[in-house]
Amino acid sequence: MNDMLKLRNEIDEVDKKLKELFEYRMDLVLKIAEYKKKNGIPVYDPAREEEKLSQLKNSLADKKNADAVVELFSQIMAISRRAQYAAINSADDLGFTAVDEFEAGDDTVIAYYGETGSFTEQAMLEYFDGKGKGIPMGTFEEVMEALKNNKADYGVLPIENSSTGTLSDIFDLLAEYDNYIIGEHVVAINHILWGLPDAELSDIKRVYSHRQGLLQCSNFLKKYPHWELVEGGSTAGAAKKVSMENDITQAAIASRRAGETYGLKILKPSIHNEEHNQTRFIIISNKRNYIRNAKRISICFVLPHKSGALYHMLSHFIHNNINLTKIESRPIKGQAFRYRFFIDFEGSLEDLEVKNALLSIKKEALEMKILGSYVPVPNSN
Known part of the structure; x- marks a missing residue:
């Protein structure tokens, strides 16, 4: 027992020194952030990090610790990057504008999928309180095109069903078109x-x-x-x-x-599988606006094809104490076995933590798009 206590005391001493060295390292990291900000140098330098990890791995006296050392310093570098992003990104703009509400009048044109009498038309009528002029569209893409070509002010599309899951076609279109989610509505489906x-x-x-x-x-x-x-x-x-x-x-x-x-x-009557069958619909616009009290955000991004890329990307949410509500992946057209990730999470585009996470992801992902910010329907995911 005395030997165990002695060894633990020695570990405590080592940990104390590690803590002091870590704090000293983070001070240096923030000084580097100031220099990068002043000189327009990007925070993320993957070549530098790979070189550093390789040097650490090759300099080890005991090679069996190589993987552990790479993991340890990869985490330290990730923590350092997030600290630099926080120092640099504090006042950056995400490119979206807050509005008090989305109004629909008699002249408002709303494109929706399906014919008269469809569930999507029902979602449109309920969301806009029966206001506006609905125009039916034969395909999901036609709704997107109507917004793109300014033939409609808003669009309404189904995106998820409680029994059959998400409509993958909609995810692909959201990534492809310069249209944005501004709201959602849930309809009870009685087939x-x-x-x-x-x-x-x-x-x-x-x-x-x-x-x-x-x-x-x-x-x-x-x-x-x-x-x-x-x-x-x-x-x-x-x-x-x-x-x-x-x-x-x-x-x-x-x-x-x-x-x-x-x-x-x-x-x-009522031939659907699930008793409580519901479909979630999204309301979209070609303008980068969001309701001021919106508390859900949807994004998508593409990652470098390397080990740990998704793990490190998700760490930006963890570090900023952001709660994810959904994550899905979709294959990228024309790129075999490459995927785009779609994520929903809680928060406001006005929150500093959200800005920090999104701007950090934008700088480390191959591409990133904010799909929209909206007020979620209670208990919707």
């Missing part, structure tokens, strides 16, 4: 099987719906393996198709509003 007024369930041979509609009703559809399932367009578009083609063997999975709009008959 109904609709047919022509004279149709019965036994008449049906083909069912139309959006891919998400078919997925969210998969358990019900498995009971009818002889039915042909056809993906295409929105759920409301499927209801419109069944109505226009006037074929008694065809049915559509769509909302109550869509079925009633196109004069169809309920063949089977």
Whole structure:
């Protein structure tokens, strides 16, 4: 026991010296930050860090500690970079403007995915309190294009369902287009099987719906393996198709509003898998604005293809005490096995900690985009 106490005392002495040396090192780090700021030198110098780690690794007397030393000094360098970013970035602008509210009047044009009667139209009407002029779009990309070409003031798109997860196409479009999330809205989804007024369930041979509609009703559809399932367009578009083609063997999975709009008959109500089926919709704009009390931020970034890149990027959130609510990855078009990361987190673009984290990520990632800041719907992720 005495030997153990002696060894622990020696470790305590070593730790005391390490602490003193660490504090001295951080003082030097901040002096270097001042020099970099004055002379316009970037904080992150990956070549210098790799050279330093290589020197430390090669100078070790006991090579079995090589990996541990590289890990230790990688962390010290990451801590040093964050301290320099905090010293340099304190007053930097993220390029977004705070507004008190987003208004919609009679002349406001809102592009939404789907036909009249779609769940997306419902989200639009509820979010904007029935104001504005909605224009239906046949694809997600058409909504983005309408904003890009100033043919619409706002856009509304589905982005996530409680049972089937995220709509990956939307993530890709958010990264590609210069449009931004300004709000979100959640709609309770009640899928109904609709047919022509004279149709019965036994008449049906083909069912139309959006891919998400078919997925969210998969358990019900498995009971009818002889039915042909056809993906295409929105759920409301499927209801419109069944109505226009006037074929008694065809049915559509769509909302109550869509079925009633196109004069169809309920063949089977509430056929979705999950009892509490909900879809989250995003409201987008081509302007870099956000509501002043917004407390959620979405971003995406691309990382260097090397070990520990994501770990070090996420450390900027940890260091600034920021809570992540979602992280997903999507393959980058035209780049095999390369990925773009999408992250949602809590905070305001006006918070110094958020500014520090975002500007740090921007300088270390290959590319980074703030997708928007918005007021989250309670309990949405």
